[in-house]
Amino acid sequence: MGEALKGLKRTIMCGLLREEHEGKTVTVMGWVQRKRNLGGLVFVDLRDRTGILQVVFGDEINKEAFEKSDNLKPEYCIAVTGEIVKRESPNKDIPTGLVELKGESIKIFSESETPPIYIKEGLDAQENIRLKYRYLDLRRPDMQKIFKIRHKAAKIVRDFLDENEFLEMETPMLTKSTPEGARDYLVPSRNYKGKFYALPQSPQIFKQLLMVSGYDRYFQITKCFRDEDLRANRQPEFTQIDMELSFIEQDDVMELNEKLLKKVFKEVKGIDIELPIERMPYEIAMNKYGSDKPDLRFGMEITDLSEEVKNAEFKVFKNAIDEGGSVRAIKASECATMGRKKIDKLQDFVKTYKAKGLAWIAYREEEIKSPIAKFLSEEEMKNILDKCNAKKGDLILIVADPKNNVVLESLGALRLHLAKQLELINKDDHKFVWITEFPLLSYNEEEERYQAEHHPFTAPMDEDIKYLDEDPSKVRAKAYDIVLNGEELGGGSIRIHESKLQEKMFEVLGFTQEKAWERFGFLLQAFKFGPPPHGGLAYGFDRMVMFLAGTDNIKDVITFPKNQNAFCPMTEAPNIVDEYQLEELGMEIKK
Structure with a gap:
């Protein structure tokens, strides 16, 4: 008991041993992966974060170590000292497979119960079990690879930004609630009873204040918090x-970040990103792909058929167009023979996106088959096929609705759904695109006011400022998102730095001057003292690491994540607190 290392020192990691170490005496430390007792010999696979090394114990090597080794079980934590020798039976599946360690002495640091999950690659276990025993899950080699990638990516980012004259600076975690976005996590104050801090959804206001402070290139890799339903x-x-960054325009931010992405993806994953990255205005992205984060690894673009069917007898089409909506389609190549049951499932799928139904035209070898054919003239049918560039064997899928957003969103989702179903996506492909010219504002019908699409400090495009009074829905933002394979990697904007324009923005958002100062007074006050033109960008680092590590589950790249209910099965957080803690805060739980 209590012996600890007693001067014993690890001389090398398990996974680093090779033929050139033959004849050397080393000390390795780690966990028992498995043990095989062959009578006169005991073989142990010893694992640390660099890999696995075979250790052999024998009566002729060292009797005491041999006897001790027979008591080892999986996940015992041990140290072994001995000579590196060539293996009689090499294992070409592991990097250390040409050598083994002759166990001349062994020290057991701690024993282990039988683990509730297997410590192996490609584990197939329930997510909540993995999260409950996350410290064991993190021992698995494939998880350790992910966190090496995460570390490497963070280092590359820091080095690149340092080389480009950025300063790494921290901003507060306890700040003021400014509920103009997702729901804040609130922290009660003991010293100011009845008042609350909020955990930051992003460092947005503070990084703008740093620009006012003259730190013209700031960055940090930081935690952010949003109390929202987890999708x-x-x-x-x-x-x-x-x-x-200060004293820059949109192109400066985008060009710098293209170089950053090129460096990260090349050095971590060996992927060459071709620069410049394609830029696509929001309106084109929505009209062609039904999404502001389009996946460009396959085609199947959306086609507007409104002009071709505006006079059709089919009331569903006619009514949609007459009420200001549209009729649009996607083409599934070589799917004309798709069965009715499968098409019915596609109809059910688009209905989850508020579409009322899905019309279809199968351009088969022998005939054109469609339940809406009787409502279309021969010319209208020909025009639809021509507009969709359809060939024999293709299936046209059509959505009509008085609301364009319903048409686009449902077809955009159907496009992705079909691409996965038809295996059109090359997982080794990496398609980056900048989405630009986002709407600055959207109208909230429930609250009967405009709200910021990004945040209230995003600058409008210069030529659209006139519309702030005339028609705010027409105003485009100096905003930009970087998208990879249908996922938003990051986004940012040029900020408003002129007080009058910021006041106008708050006015359009329905804020009185008093309300604006109540919420954002410290920023507005700072803007009285010579704010520079500035803008920036933030990446979702976890999402970036997902791509670099080749996983599609964000929980895989976070050391101790929450489950889908924002609960931690390991620590059982959130949980109740002692009554005296509530009393100190001047709070009580409402039953």
Whole structure:
């Protein structure tokens, strides 16, 4: 008991041993992966974060170590000292497979119960079990590879930004709630009873204040918090690579970040990103792909058929167009023979996106088959096929609705759904695109006011400022997202730095001057003292690491993530607190 290392020192990691170490005496430390007792010999696979090394114990090597080795079980934590020798039976599947360690002495640091999950690559276990025993899950070699990648990516980012004259600076975790976005996590104050801090959704306001402070190139890799319902690949706490620059324009931010992405993806994954990255205005992205984060690894673009069917007898089409909506389609190549049951499932799929139905035209070898053919003239049918560039064997899938966003979103989702179903996506492909010229504002019908699409500090495009009074829905933002394979990697904007324009923005958002100062007074006050033109960008670092590590689950790249209910099965957080803690805060739980 209590002996600890007693001067014993590890001389090399398990996975680093090779033929050139033959004849050397080394000390390795790690965990028992497995043990095989062959009578006169005991073989142990010893694992640390660099890999596995075979250790052999024998009566002729060292009797005491041999007897001790027979008591070893999986996940015992041990140290072994001995000579490196050539293996009689090499294992070409592991880097250390040409050598083994003759166990001349062994020290058991700690024993282990039978683990509730296997410590192996490609584990197939329930997610909540993996999260409950996350410290064991993290021992697995494939998980350790991911966190080596995460470390390497963070280092490359830091080095690149340092070389480009950025300063790494921290911003507060306890700040003021400014609920103009997702829901804040609130922290009660003991000293100011009845008042709350908020955990930051992003460092947005503080990084703008740093620009006012004259730190013209700032970055940090930081935690952010959002109390929102968790969809796929969302976590309540996540990590951003956050940056802000002064005296720049949109092109400067985008060009710098293209170089950053090129360096990260080349050095971590060996992928060459061709520069410059394609730029696509938001309106084109929505009209062609039904998404502001389009996956460009396959075609199947959306086609507008409104002009071709505006006079058709089919009331569903006519009514949609007459009420200001549209009729649009995607083409599934060589799918004309798709069965009715499968098409019915596609109809059910688009209905989850508020589409009322899905019309279809199968351009088969022998005939054109469609339940809407009787409502279309021969000319209208020909025009549809021509507009979709359809060939024999193709299937046209059509959505019509008085609301264009319903048409585009449902077809955009159907496009992705079909691409996966038809295996059109090359997982080794990496298609980057900048989405630009986002709408600055959207109208919230429930609150009967405009709201910021990004945040209230995003600058409008210069030529659109006139529309802030005339028609705010027409105003485009100096905003840009970087998208990879249908996922938003990061986004940013040029900020408003002129007080009058910022006041106008708050006015359009329905804020009184008093309300604007109540929420954002410290920023507005700072803007009275010579703010520079500035803008920035933030990456979802966890999402970036997902791509670099080749996983599609964000929980794989976060050391101790929450489950889909924002609960930690390991620590059982959130949980109740002692009554005296509530009393100190001047709070009580409402039953």
